[in-house]
Amino acid sequence: MPRWKELPASLGEQERRLAVQLRRMKDRSGLSLTSLATRTSYSRSSWERYLNGKKPVPRAAVEQLSRVCGTEPTRLLVLYEVAQEARVSAGAGPGRAAGGTATAPAPAPAPAPETARAPDPAPPTTPEPASGSTPGPALRTVRLRTAFAALALAVAAAFAGGLFAGRAWEGADGDARGAYEKGRAYGCGDGREDGVRYAGHSRTRDAILDRGDDGWEVVEVQCLLRGHGFGAGAADGTYGDSTKAAVRRFQWARGLVDDGIVRPETWGELRK
Incomplete structure:
Protein backbone atom coordinates (compact mmCIF):
# COMPACT_ATOMS: atom_id res chain seq x y z
CA MET A 1 0.00 0.00 0.00
CA PRO A 2 1.53 3.43 -0.97
CA ARG A 3 2.82 5.60 1.82
CA TRP A 4 0.74 8.68 2.69
CA LYS A 5 2.19 12.14 2.20
CA GLU A 6 3.00 14.21 5.27
CA LEU A 7 0.04 16.38 6.27
CA PRO A 8 0.65 20.14 5.92
CA ALA A 9 2.18 21.76 9.01
CA SER A 10 -0.40 24.55 8.76
CA LEU A 11 -3.28 22.08 9.25
CA GLY A 12 -5.14 22.57 12.54
CA GLU A 13 -4.94 19.86 15.19
CA GLN A 14 -8.63 18.87 14.92
CA GLU A 15 -8.52 18.70 11.11
CA ARG A 16 -5.30 16.66 11.35
CA ARG A 17 -7.05 14.12 13.61
CA LEU A 18 -9.97 13.87 11.20
CA ALA A 19 -7.66 13.36 8.19
CA VAL A 20 -5.70 10.63 10.03
CA GLN A 21 -8.90 8.71 10.84
CA LEU A 22 -10.21 9.03 7.27
CA ARG A 23 -6.88 7.70 5.97
CA ARG A 24 -6.99 4.75 8.36
CA MET A 25 -10.54 3.87 7.35
CA LYS A 26 -9.65 4.07 3.64
CA ASP A 27 -6.57 1.87 4.15
CA ARG A 28 -8.54 -0.75 6.09
CA SER A 29 -11.13 -0.97 3.30
CA GLY A 30 -8.44 -1.75 0.71
CA LEU A 31 -10.09 0.69 -1.72
CA SER A 32 -7.98 2.89 -4.00
CA LEU A 33 -8.72 6.56 -4.66
CA THR A 34 -10.06 5.53 -8.06
CA SER A 35 -12.41 3.03 -6.41
CA LEU A 36 -13.63 5.72 -4.01
CA ALA A 37 -14.36 7.98 -6.97
CA THR A 38 -16.49 5.30 -8.64
CA ARG A 39 -18.43 4.51 -5.44
CA THR A 40 -19.02 8.09 -4.24
CA SER A 41 -20.02 11.43 -5.76
CA TYR A 42 -16.48 12.84 -5.41
CA SER A 43 -13.65 12.60 -7.97
CA ARG A 44 -10.29 10.93 -7.45
CA SER A 45 -8.54 14.32 -7.31
CA SER A 46 -11.02 15.52 -4.67
CA TRP A 47 -10.29 12.51 -2.45
CA GLU A 48 -6.56 13.10 -2.93
CA ARG A 49 -6.95 16.71 -1.71
CA TYR A 50 -9.22 15.75 1.23
CA LEU A 51 -7.04 12.89 2.51
CA ASN A 52 -3.80 14.87 2.15
CA GLY A 53 -5.12 17.90 4.03
CA LYS A 54 -5.04 20.21 1.00
CA LYS A 55 -8.73 21.04 1.23
CA PRO A 56 -11.33 20.71 4.04
CA VAL A 57 -13.37 17.56 3.63
CA PRO A 58 -17.15 18.11 3.29
CA ARG A 59 -19.56 16.46 5.71
CA ALA A 60 -21.19 14.51 2.87
CA ALA A 61 -17.80 13.09 1.87
CA VAL A 62 -17.26 11.82 5.44
CA GLU A 63 -20.67 10.12 5.35
CA GLN A 64 -20.08 8.55 1.92
CA LEU A 65 -16.60 7.28 2.83
CA SER A 66 -18.03 5.67 5.98
CA ARG A 67 -20.77 4.03 3.94
CA VAL A 68 -18.52 2.48 1.28
CA CYS A 69 -16.09 1.30 3.99
CA GLY A 70 -18.88 -0.31 6.02
CA THR A 71 -18.32 1.88 9.11
CA GLU A 72 -20.90 3.63 11.32
CA PRO A 73 -20.26 7.37 10.69
CA THR A 74 -21.35 8.90 14.04
CA ARG A 75 -17.91 9.15 15.65
CA LEU A 76 -16.29 10.50 12.48
CA LEU A 77 -19.03 13.12 12.19
CA VAL A 78 -18.26 14.26 15.75
CA LEU A 79 -14.61 14.76 14.73
CA TYR A 80 -15.83 16.61 11.63
CA GLU A 81 -18.00 19.00 13.70
CA VAL A 82 -15.13 19.69 16.11
CA ALA A 83 -12.74 20.35 13.21
CA GLN A 84 -15.24 22.68 11.54
CA GLU A 85 -15.84 24.59 14.79
CA ALA A 86 -12.08 25.00 15.27
CA ARG A 87 -11.67 26.18 11.67
CA VAL A 88 -14.48 28.75 12.00
CA SER A 89 -13.09 30.00 15.32
CA ALA A 90 -9.59 30.36 13.85
CA GLY A 91 -10.88 32.30 10.85
CA ALA A 92 -13.14 34.64 12.89
CA GLY A 93 -10.46 36.20 15.08
CA PRO A 94 -9.11 39.74 14.51
CA GLY A 95 -6.10 40.14 12.24
CA ARG A 96 -6.82 36.96 10.19
CA ALA A 97 -7.49 36.86 6.46
CA ALA A 98 -9.65 34.30 4.65
CA GLY A 99 -8.22 30.82 5.14
CA GLY A 100 -6.84 31.65 8.62
CA THR A 101 -3.66 33.47 7.51
CA ALA A 102 -2.55 36.13 9.98
CA THR A 103 -2.34 39.68 8.60
CA ALA A 104 -0.83 42.83 9.98
CA PRO A 105 -3.32 45.18 11.66
CA ALA A 106 -4.30 48.26 9.69
CA PRO A 107 -2.64 51.46 10.93
CA ALA A 108 -4.84 53.61 13.14
CA PRO A 109 -5.98 56.90 11.57
CA ALA A 110 -4.25 60.05 12.78
CA PRO A 111 -6.28 61.93 15.41
CA ALA A 112 -7.95 65.19 14.39
CA PRO A 113 -6.77 68.46 15.96
CA GLU A 114 -8.07 69.06 19.49
CA THR A 115 -10.15 72.03 18.36
CA ALA A 116 -12.01 69.90 15.80
CA ARG A 117 -12.76 66.92 18.05
CA ALA A 118 -16.36 66.39 19.04
CA PRO A 119 -17.27 64.97 22.42
CA ASP A 120 -17.08 61.18 22.55
CA PRO A 121 -20.57 59.67 22.37
CA ALA A 122 -21.67 57.64 25.34
CA PRO A 123 -21.28 53.88 24.72
CA PRO A 124 -24.58 52.11 24.03
CA THR A 125 -25.93 50.11 26.91
CA THR A 126 -27.79 46.84 26.81
CA PRO A 127 -30.67 46.77 29.26
CA GLU A 128 -30.51 43.92 31.76
CA PRO A 129 -33.42 41.46 31.43
CA ALA A 130 -36.03 41.80 34.09
CA SER A 131 -36.00 39.25 36.88
CA GLY A 132 -37.77 36.06 35.77
CA SER A 133 -37.84 37.07 32.06
CA THR A 134 -36.90 34.65 29.28
CA PRO A 135 -33.59 35.26 27.41
CA GLY A 136 -33.97 36.52 23.86
CA PRO A 137 -33.45 34.30 20.75
CA ALA A 138 -29.90 35.57 20.15
CA LEU A 139 -28.77 34.72 23.70
CA ARG A 140 -30.38 31.28 23.49
CA THR A 141 -28.61 30.62 20.15
CA VAL A 142 -25.22 31.53 21.64
CA ARG A 143 -25.83 29.28 24.63
CA LEU A 144 -26.88 26.36 22.39
CA ARG A 145 -23.81 26.76 20.17
CA THR A 146 -21.55 26.85 23.23
CA ALA A 147 -23.19 23.76 24.72
CA PHE A 148 -22.92 21.84 21.44
CA ALA A 149 -19.25 22.75 21.02
CA ALA A 150 -18.48 21.63 24.58
CA LEU A 151 -20.33 18.34 24.06
CA ALA A 152 -18.60 17.66 20.74
CA LEU A 153 -15.17 18.36 22.25
CA ALA A 154 -15.87 16.03 25.18
CA VAL A 155 -17.02 13.19 22.92
CA ALA A 156 -14.10 13.70 20.54
CA ALA A 157 -11.62 13.70 23.43
CA ALA A 158 -12.98 10.43 24.78
CA PHE A 159 -13.08 8.92 21.30
CA ALA A 160 -9.60 10.07 20.34
CA GLY A 161 -8.22 8.84 23.66
CA GLY A 162 -8.98 5.29 22.58
CA LEU A 163 -8.17 5.61 18.88
CA PHE A 164 -4.84 7.37 19.21
CA ALA A 165 -3.68 4.87 21.80
CA GLY A 166 -3.48 2.40 18.91
CA ARG A 167 -6.98 0.89 18.68
CA ALA A 168 -8.18 -0.05 15.22
CA TRP A 169 -11.51 0.98 13.82
CA GLU A 170 -14.23 -1.48 14.76
CA GLY A 171 -17.33 -2.81 13.08
CA ALA A 172 -20.85 -2.04 14.24
CA ASP A 173 -20.85 -4.92 16.76
CA GLY A 174 -17.30 -4.47 18.06
CA ASP A 175 -15.01 -6.37 15.67
CA ALA A 176 -12.33 -4.86 13.44
CA ARG A 177 -13.09 -5.45 9.75
CA GLY A 178 -13.27 -3.77 6.38
CA ALA A 179 -16.11 -3.52 3.90
CA TYR A 180 -18.01 -6.73 3.14
CA GLU A 181 -17.84 -7.83 -0.51
CA LYS A 182 -20.60 -10.15 -1.67
CA GLY A 183 -19.39 -13.33 -3.38
CA ARG A 184 -15.86 -13.23 -1.97
CA ALA A 185 -14.60 -16.24 0.03
CA TYR A 186 -13.24 -15.27 3.47
CA GLY A 187 -10.84 -17.04 5.80
CA CYS A 188 -11.96 -18.28 9.20
CA GLY A 189 -10.31 -17.64 12.54
CA ASP A 190 -10.69 -19.87 15.58
Missing part, protein backbone atom coordinates in the same frame (compact mmCIF):
# COMPACT_ATOMS: atom_id res chain seq x y z
CA GLY A 191 -10.33 -17.85 18.76
CA ARG A 192 -11.92 -17.70 22.18
CA GLU A 193 -12.64 -14.84 24.53
CA ASP A 194 -13.99 -15.57 28.00
CA GLY A 195 -14.83 -19.07 26.84
CA VAL A 196 -16.83 -17.86 23.80
CA ARG A 197 -15.77 -18.92 20.30
CA TYR A 198 -15.29 -16.32 17.57
CA ALA A 199 -14.28 -16.76 13.93
CA GLY A 200 -13.21 -13.13 13.49
CA HIS A 201 -16.09 -11.67 11.45
CA SER A 202 -18.89 -10.82 13.91
CA ARG A 203 -19.54 -10.91 17.65
CA THR A 204 -23.30 -11.08 17.45
CA ARG A 205 -25.16 -13.72 19.46
CA ASP A 206 -28.74 -12.76 18.66
CA ALA A 207 -28.99 -11.97 14.91
CA ILE A 208 -31.72 -13.96 13.15
CA LEU A 209 -30.52 -15.34 9.80
CA ASP A 210 -32.22 -17.37 7.08
CA ARG A 211 -31.95 -18.13 3.36
CA GLY A 212 -31.40 -14.96 1.31
CA ASP A 213 -29.45 -13.07 3.98
CA ASP A 214 -25.84 -12.04 3.44
CA GLY A 215 -23.12 -10.14 5.26
CA TRP A 216 -20.54 -10.53 8.02
CA GLU A 217 -22.93 -12.40 10.34
CA VAL A 218 -23.44 -15.09 7.69
CA VAL A 219 -19.65 -15.40 7.21
CA GLU A 220 -19.36 -15.92 10.98
CA VAL A 221 -22.03 -18.65 10.93
CA GLN A 222 -20.35 -20.45 8.03
CA CYS A 223 -16.96 -20.34 9.78
CA LEU A 224 -18.37 -21.54 13.12
CA LEU A 225 -20.19 -24.40 11.37
CA ARG A 226 -16.90 -25.38 9.73
CA GLY A 227 -15.16 -25.27 13.10
CA HIS A 228 -17.74 -27.70 14.52
CA GLY A 229 -17.34 -30.05 11.56
CA PHE A 230 -20.50 -29.05 9.71
CA GLY A 231 -19.02 -27.54 6.54
CA ALA A 232 -21.30 -25.27 4.51
CA GLY A 233 -19.00 -24.74 1.55
CA ALA A 234 -17.13 -21.47 1.06
CA ALA A 235 -17.43 -18.81 3.78
CA ASP A 236 -18.73 -16.23 1.31
CA GLY A 237 -21.38 -14.54 3.47
CA THR A 238 -24.32 -15.76 1.35
CA TYR A 239 -27.00 -17.75 3.19
CA GLY A 240 -27.94 -20.24 0.47
CA ASP A 241 -29.27 -23.79 0.42
CA SER A 242 -25.95 -25.39 1.43
CA THR A 243 -25.63 -23.11 4.47
CA LYS A 244 -29.24 -23.77 5.50
CA ALA A 245 -28.71 -27.53 5.19
CA ALA A 246 -25.55 -27.34 7.33
CA VAL A 247 -27.42 -25.29 9.97
CA ARG A 248 -30.19 -27.91 10.08
CA ARG A 249 -27.68 -30.74 10.56
CA PHE A 250 -25.97 -28.79 13.34
CA GLN A 251 -29.28 -27.99 15.06
CA TRP A 252 -30.38 -31.63 14.90
CA ALA A 253 -27.05 -32.76 16.42
CA ARG A 254 -27.47 -30.26 19.28
CA GLY A 255 -31.09 -31.13 20.02
CA LEU A 256 -32.47 -27.84 18.71
CA VAL A 257 -35.42 -27.18 16.41
CA ASP A 258 -33.84 -28.07 13.05
CA ASP A 259 -35.56 -25.48 10.84
CA GLY A 260 -32.32 -24.05 9.40
CA ILE A 261 -32.93 -20.58 10.86
CA VAL A 262 -30.17 -19.16 13.06
CA ARG A 263 -31.63 -17.72 16.27
CA PRO A 264 -30.06 -16.92 19.67
CA GLU A 265 -30.34 -20.61 20.71
CA THR A 266 -28.32 -21.69 17.68
CA TRP A 267 -25.78 -18.91 18.24
CA GLY A 268 -25.34 -20.14 21.80
CA GLU A 269 -24.34 -23.61 20.55
CA LEU A 270 -22.16 -22.23 17.73
CA ARG A 271 -20.22 -20.07 20.20
CA LYS A 272 -19.28 -23.06 22.41
Whole structure:
Protein backbone atom coordinates (compact mmCIF):
# COMPACT_ATOMS: atom_id res chain seq x y z
CA MET A 1 0.00 0.00 0.00
CA PRO A 2 1.53 3.43 -0.97
CA ARG A 3 2.82 5.60 1.82
CA TRP A 4 0.74 8.68 2.69
CA LYS A 5 2.19 12.14 2.20
CA GLU A 6 3.00 14.21 5.27
CA LEU A 7 0.04 16.38 6.27
CA PRO A 8 0.65 20.14 5.92
CA ALA A 9 2.18 21.76 9.01
CA SER A 10 -0.40 24.55 8.76
CA LEU A 11 -3.28 22.08 9.25
CA GLY A 12 -5.14 22.57 12.54
CA GLU A 13 -4.94 19.86 15.19
CA GLN A 14 -8.63 18.87 14.92
CA GLU A 15 -8.52 18.70 11.11
CA ARG A 16 -5.30 16.66 11.35
CA ARG A 17 -7.05 14.12 13.61
CA LEU A 18 -9.97 13.87 11.20
CA ALA A 19 -7.66 13.36 8.19
CA VAL A 20 -5.70 10.63 10.03
CA GLN A 21 -8.90 8.71 10.84
CA LEU A 22 -10.21 9.03 7.27
CA ARG A 23 -6.88 7.70 5.97
CA ARG A 24 -6.99 4.75 8.36
CA MET A 25 -10.54 3.87 7.35
CA LYS A 26 -9.65 4.07 3.64
CA ASP A 27 -6.57 1.87 4.15
CA ARG A 28 -8.54 -0.75 6.09
CA SER A 29 -11.13 -0.97 3.30
CA GLY A 30 -8.44 -1.75 0.71
CA LEU A 31 -10.09 0.69 -1.72
CA SER A 32 -7.98 2.89 -4.00
CA LEU A 33 -8.72 6.56 -4.66
CA THR A 34 -10.06 5.53 -8.06
CA SER A 35 -12.41 3.03 -6.41
CA LEU A 36 -13.63 5.72 -4.01
CA ALA A 37 -14.36 7.98 -6.97
CA THR A 38 -16.49 5.30 -8.64
CA ARG A 39 -18.43 4.51 -5.44
CA THR A 40 -19.02 8.09 -4.24
CA SER A 41 -20.02 11.43 -5.76
CA TYR A 42 -16.48 12.84 -5.41
CA SER A 43 -13.65 12.60 -7.97
CA ARG A 44 -10.29 10.93 -7.45
CA SER A 45 -8.54 14.32 -7.31
CA SER A 46 -11.02 15.52 -4.67
CA TRP A 47 -10.29 12.51 -2.45
CA GLU A 48 -6.56 13.10 -2.93
CA ARG A 49 -6.95 16.71 -1.71
CA TYR A 50 -9.22 15.75 1.23
CA LEU A 51 -7.04 12.89 2.51
CA ASN A 52 -3.80 14.87 2.15
CA GLY A 53 -5.12 17.90 4.03
CA LYS A 54 -5.04 20.21 1.00
CA LYS A 55 -8.73 21.04 1.23
CA PRO A 56 -11.33 20.71 4.04
CA VAL A 57 -13.37 17.56 3.63
CA PRO A 58 -17.15 18.11 3.29
CA ARG A 59 -19.56 16.46 5.71
CA ALA A 60 -21.19 14.51 2.87
CA ALA A 61 -17.80 13.09 1.87
CA VAL A 62 -17.26 11.82 5.44
CA GLU A 63 -20.67 10.12 5.35
CA GLN A 64 -20.08 8.55 1.92
CA LEU A 65 -16.60 7.28 2.83
CA SER A 66 -18.03 5.67 5.98
CA ARG A 67 -20.77 4.03 3.94
CA VAL A 68 -18.52 2.48 1.28
CA CYS A 69 -16.09 1.30 3.99
CA GLY A 70 -18.88 -0.31 6.02
CA THR A 71 -18.32 1.88 9.11
CA GLU A 72 -20.90 3.63 11.32
CA PRO A 73 -20.26 7.37 10.69
CA THR A 74 -21.35 8.90 14.04
CA ARG A 75 -17.91 9.15 15.65
CA LEU A 76 -16.29 10.50 12.48
CA LEU A 77 -19.03 13.12 12.19
CA VAL A 78 -18.26 14.26 15.75
CA LEU A 79 -14.61 14.76 14.73
CA TYR A 80 -15.83 16.61 11.63
CA GLU A 81 -18.00 19.00 13.70
CA VAL A 82 -15.13 19.69 16.11
CA ALA A 83 -12.74 20.35 13.21
CA GLN A 84 -15.24 22.68 11.54
CA GLU A 85 -15.84 24.59 14.79
CA ALA A 86 -12.08 25.00 15.27
CA ARG A 87 -11.67 26.18 11.67
CA VAL A 88 -14.48 28.75 12.00
CA SER A 89 -13.09 30.00 15.32
CA ALA A 90 -9.59 30.36 13.85
CA GLY A 91 -10.88 32.30 10.85
CA ALA A 92 -13.14 34.64 12.89
CA GLY A 93 -10.46 36.20 15.08
CA PRO A 94 -9.11 39.74 14.51
CA GLY A 95 -6.10 40.14 12.24
CA ARG A 96 -6.82 36.96 10.19
CA ALA A 97 -7.49 36.86 6.46
CA ALA A 98 -9.65 34.30 4.65
CA GLY A 99 -8.22 30.82 5.14
CA GLY A 100 -6.84 31.65 8.62
CA THR A 101 -3.66 33.47 7.51
CA ALA A 102 -2.55 36.13 9.98
CA THR A 103 -2.34 39.68 8.60
CA ALA A 104 -0.83 42.83 9.98
CA PRO A 105 -3.32 45.18 11.66
CA ALA A 106 -4.30 48.26 9.69
CA PRO A 107 -2.64 51.46 10.93
CA ALA A 108 -4.84 53.61 13.14
CA PRO A 109 -5.98 56.90 11.57
CA ALA A 110 -4.25 60.05 12.78
CA PRO A 111 -6.28 61.93 15.41
CA ALA A 112 -7.95 65.19 14.39
CA PRO A 113 -6.77 68.46 15.96
CA GLU A 114 -8.07 69.06 19.49
CA THR A 115 -10.15 72.03 18.36
CA ALA A 116 -12.01 69.90 15.80
CA ARG A 117 -12.76 66.92 18.05
CA ALA A 118 -16.36 66.39 19.04
CA PRO A 119 -17.27 64.97 22.42
CA ASP A 120 -17.08 61.18 22.55
CA PRO A 121 -20.57 59.67 22.37
CA ALA A 122 -21.67 57.64 25.34
CA PRO A 123 -21.28 53.88 24.72
CA PRO A 124 -24.58 52.11 24.03
CA THR A 125 -25.93 50.11 26.91
CA THR A 126 -27.79 46.84 26.81
CA PRO A 127 -30.67 46.77 29.26
CA GLU A 128 -30.51 43.92 31.76
CA PRO A 129 -33.42 41.46 31.43
CA ALA A 130 -36.03 41.80 34.09
CA SER A 131 -36.00 39.25 36.88
CA GLY A 132 -37.77 36.06 35.77
CA SER A 133 -37.84 37.07 32.06
CA THR A 134 -36.90 34.65 29.28
CA PRO A 135 -33.59 35.26 27.41
CA GLY A 136 -33.97 36.52 23.86
CA PRO A 137 -33.45 34.30 20.75
CA ALA A 138 -29.90 35.57 20.15
CA LEU A 139 -28.77 34.72 23.70
CA ARG A 140 -30.38 31.28 23.49
CA THR A 141 -28.61 30.62 20.15
CA VAL A 142 -25.22 31.53 21.64
CA ARG A 143 -25.83 29.28 24.63
CA LEU A 144 -26.88 26.36 22.39
CA ARG A 145 -23.81 26.76 20.17
CA THR A 146 -21.55 26.85 23.23
CA ALA A 147 -23.19 23.76 24.72
CA PHE A 148 -22.92 21.84 21.44
CA ALA A 149 -19.25 22.75 21.02
CA ALA A 150 -18.48 21.63 24.58
CA LEU A 151 -20.33 18.34 24.06
CA ALA A 152 -18.60 17.66 20.74
CA LEU A 153 -15.17 18.36 22.25
CA ALA A 154 -15.87 16.03 25.18
CA VAL A 155 -17.02 13.19 22.92
CA ALA A 156 -14.10 13.70 20.54
CA ALA A 157 -11.62 13.70 23.43
CA ALA A 158 -12.98 10.43 24.78
CA PHE A 159 -13.08 8.92 21.30
CA ALA A 160 -9.60 10.07 20.34
CA GLY A 161 -8.22 8.84 23.66
CA GLY A 162 -8.98 5.29 22.58
CA LEU A 163 -8.17 5.61 18.88
CA PHE A 164 -4.84 7.37 19.21
CA ALA A 165 -3.68 4.87 21.80
CA GLY A 166 -3.48 2.40 18.91
CA ARG A 167 -6.98 0.89 18.68
CA ALA A 168 -8.18 -0.05 15.22
CA TRP A 169 -11.51 0.98 13.82
CA GLU A 170 -14.23 -1.48 14.76
CA GLY A 171 -17.33 -2.81 13.08
CA ALA A 172 -20.85 -2.04 14.24
CA ASP A 173 -20.85 -4.92 16.76
CA GLY A 174 -17.30 -4.47 18.06
CA ASP A 175 -15.01 -6.37 15.67
CA ALA A 176 -12.33 -4.86 13.44
CA ARG A 177 -13.09 -5.45 9.75
CA GLY A 178 -13.27 -3.77 6.38
CA ALA A 179 -16.11 -3.52 3.90
CA TYR A 180 -18.01 -6.73 3.14
CA GLU A 181 -17.84 -7.83 -0.51
CA LYS A 182 -20.60 -10.15 -1.67
CA GLY A 183 -19.39 -13.33 -3.38
CA ARG A 184 -15.86 -13.23 -1.97
CA ALA A 185 -14.60 -16.24 0.03
CA TYR A 186 -13.24 -15.27 3.47
CA GLY A 187 -10.84 -17.04 5.80
CA CYS A 188 -11.96 -18.28 9.20
CA GLY A 189 -10.31 -17.64 12.54
CA ASP A 190 -10.69 -19.87 15.58
CA GLY A 191 -10.33 -17.85 18.76
CA ARG A 192 -11.92 -17.70 22.18
CA GLU A 193 -12.64 -14.84 24.53
CA ASP A 194 -13.99 -15.57 28.00
CA GLY A 195 -14.83 -19.07 26.84
CA VAL A 196 -16.83 -17.86 23.80
CA ARG A 197 -15.77 -18.92 20.30
CA TYR A 198 -15.29 -16.32 17.57
CA ALA A 199 -14.28 -16.76 13.93
CA GLY A 200 -13.21 -13.13 13.49
CA HIS A 201 -16.09 -11.67 11.45
CA SER A 202 -18.89 -10.82 13.91
CA ARG A 203 -19.54 -10.91 17.65
CA THR A 204 -23.30 -11.08 17.45
CA ARG A 205 -25.16 -13.72 19.46
CA ASP A 206 -28.74 -12.76 18.66
CA ALA A 207 -28.99 -11.97 14.91
CA ILE A 208 -31.72 -13.96 13.15
CA LEU A 209 -30.52 -15.34 9.80
CA ASP A 210 -32.22 -17.37 7.08
CA ARG A 211 -31.95 -18.13 3.36
CA GLY A 212 -31.40 -14.96 1.31
CA ASP A 213 -29.45 -13.07 3.98
CA ASP A 214 -25.84 -12.04 3.44
CA GLY A 215 -23.12 -10.14 5.26
CA TRP A 216 -20.54 -10.53 8.02
CA GLU A 217 -22.93 -12.40 10.34
CA VAL A 218 -23.44 -15.09 7.69
CA VAL A 219 -19.65 -15.40 7.21
CA GLU A 220 -19.36 -15.92 10.98
CA VAL A 221 -22.03 -18.65 10.93
CA GLN A 222 -20.35 -20.45 8.03
CA CYS A 223 -16.96 -20.34 9.78
CA LEU A 224 -18.37 -21.54 13.12
CA LEU A 225 -20.19 -24.40 11.37
CA ARG A 226 -16.90 -25.38 9.73
CA GLY A 227 -15.16 -25.27 13.10
CA HIS A 228 -17.74 -27.70 14.52
CA GLY A 229 -17.34 -30.05 11.56
CA PHE A 230 -20.50 -29.05 9.71
CA GLY A 231 -19.02 -27.54 6.54
CA ALA A 232 -21.30 -25.27 4.51
CA GLY A 233 -19.00 -24.74 1.55
CA ALA A 234 -17.13 -21.47 1.06
CA ALA A 235 -17.43 -18.81 3.78
CA ASP A 236 -18.73 -16.23 1.31
CA GLY A 237 -21.38 -14.54 3.47
CA THR A 238 -24.32 -15.76 1.35
CA TYR A 239 -27.00 -17.75 3.19
CA GLY A 240 -27.94 -20.24 0.47
CA ASP A 241 -29.27 -23.79 0.42
CA SER A 242 -25.95 -25.39 1.43
CA THR A 243 -25.63 -23.11 4.47
CA LYS A 244 -29.24 -23.77 5.50
CA ALA A 245 -28.71 -27.53 5.19
CA ALA A 246 -25.55 -27.34 7.33
CA VAL A 247 -27.42 -25.29 9.97
CA ARG A 248 -30.19 -27.91 10.08
CA ARG A 249 -27.68 -30.74 10.56
CA PHE A 250 -25.97 -28.79 13.34
CA GLN A 251 -29.28 -27.99 15.06
CA TRP A 252 -30.38 -31.63 14.90
CA ALA A 253 -27.05 -32.76 16.42
CA ARG A 254 -27.47 -30.26 19.28
CA GLY A 255 -31.09 -31.13 20.02
CA LEU A 256 -32.47 -27.84 18.71
CA VAL A 257 -35.42 -27.18 16.41
CA ASP A 258 -33.84 -28.07 13.05
CA ASP A 259 -35.56 -25.48 10.84
CA GLY A 260 -32.32 -24.05 9.40
CA ILE A 261 -32.93 -20.58 10.86
CA VAL A 262 -30.17 -19.16 13.06
CA ARG A 263 -31.63 -17.72 16.27
CA PRO A 264 -30.06 -16.92 19.67
CA GLU A 265 -30.34 -20.61 20.71
CA THR A 266 -28.32 -21.69 17.68
CA TRP A 267 -25.78 -18.91 18.24
CA GLY A 268 -25.34 -20.14 21.80
CA GLU A 269 -24.34 -23.61 20.55
CA LEU A 270 -22.16 -22.23 17.73
CA ARG A 271 -20.22 -20.07 20.20
CA LYS A 272 -19.28 -23.06 22.41
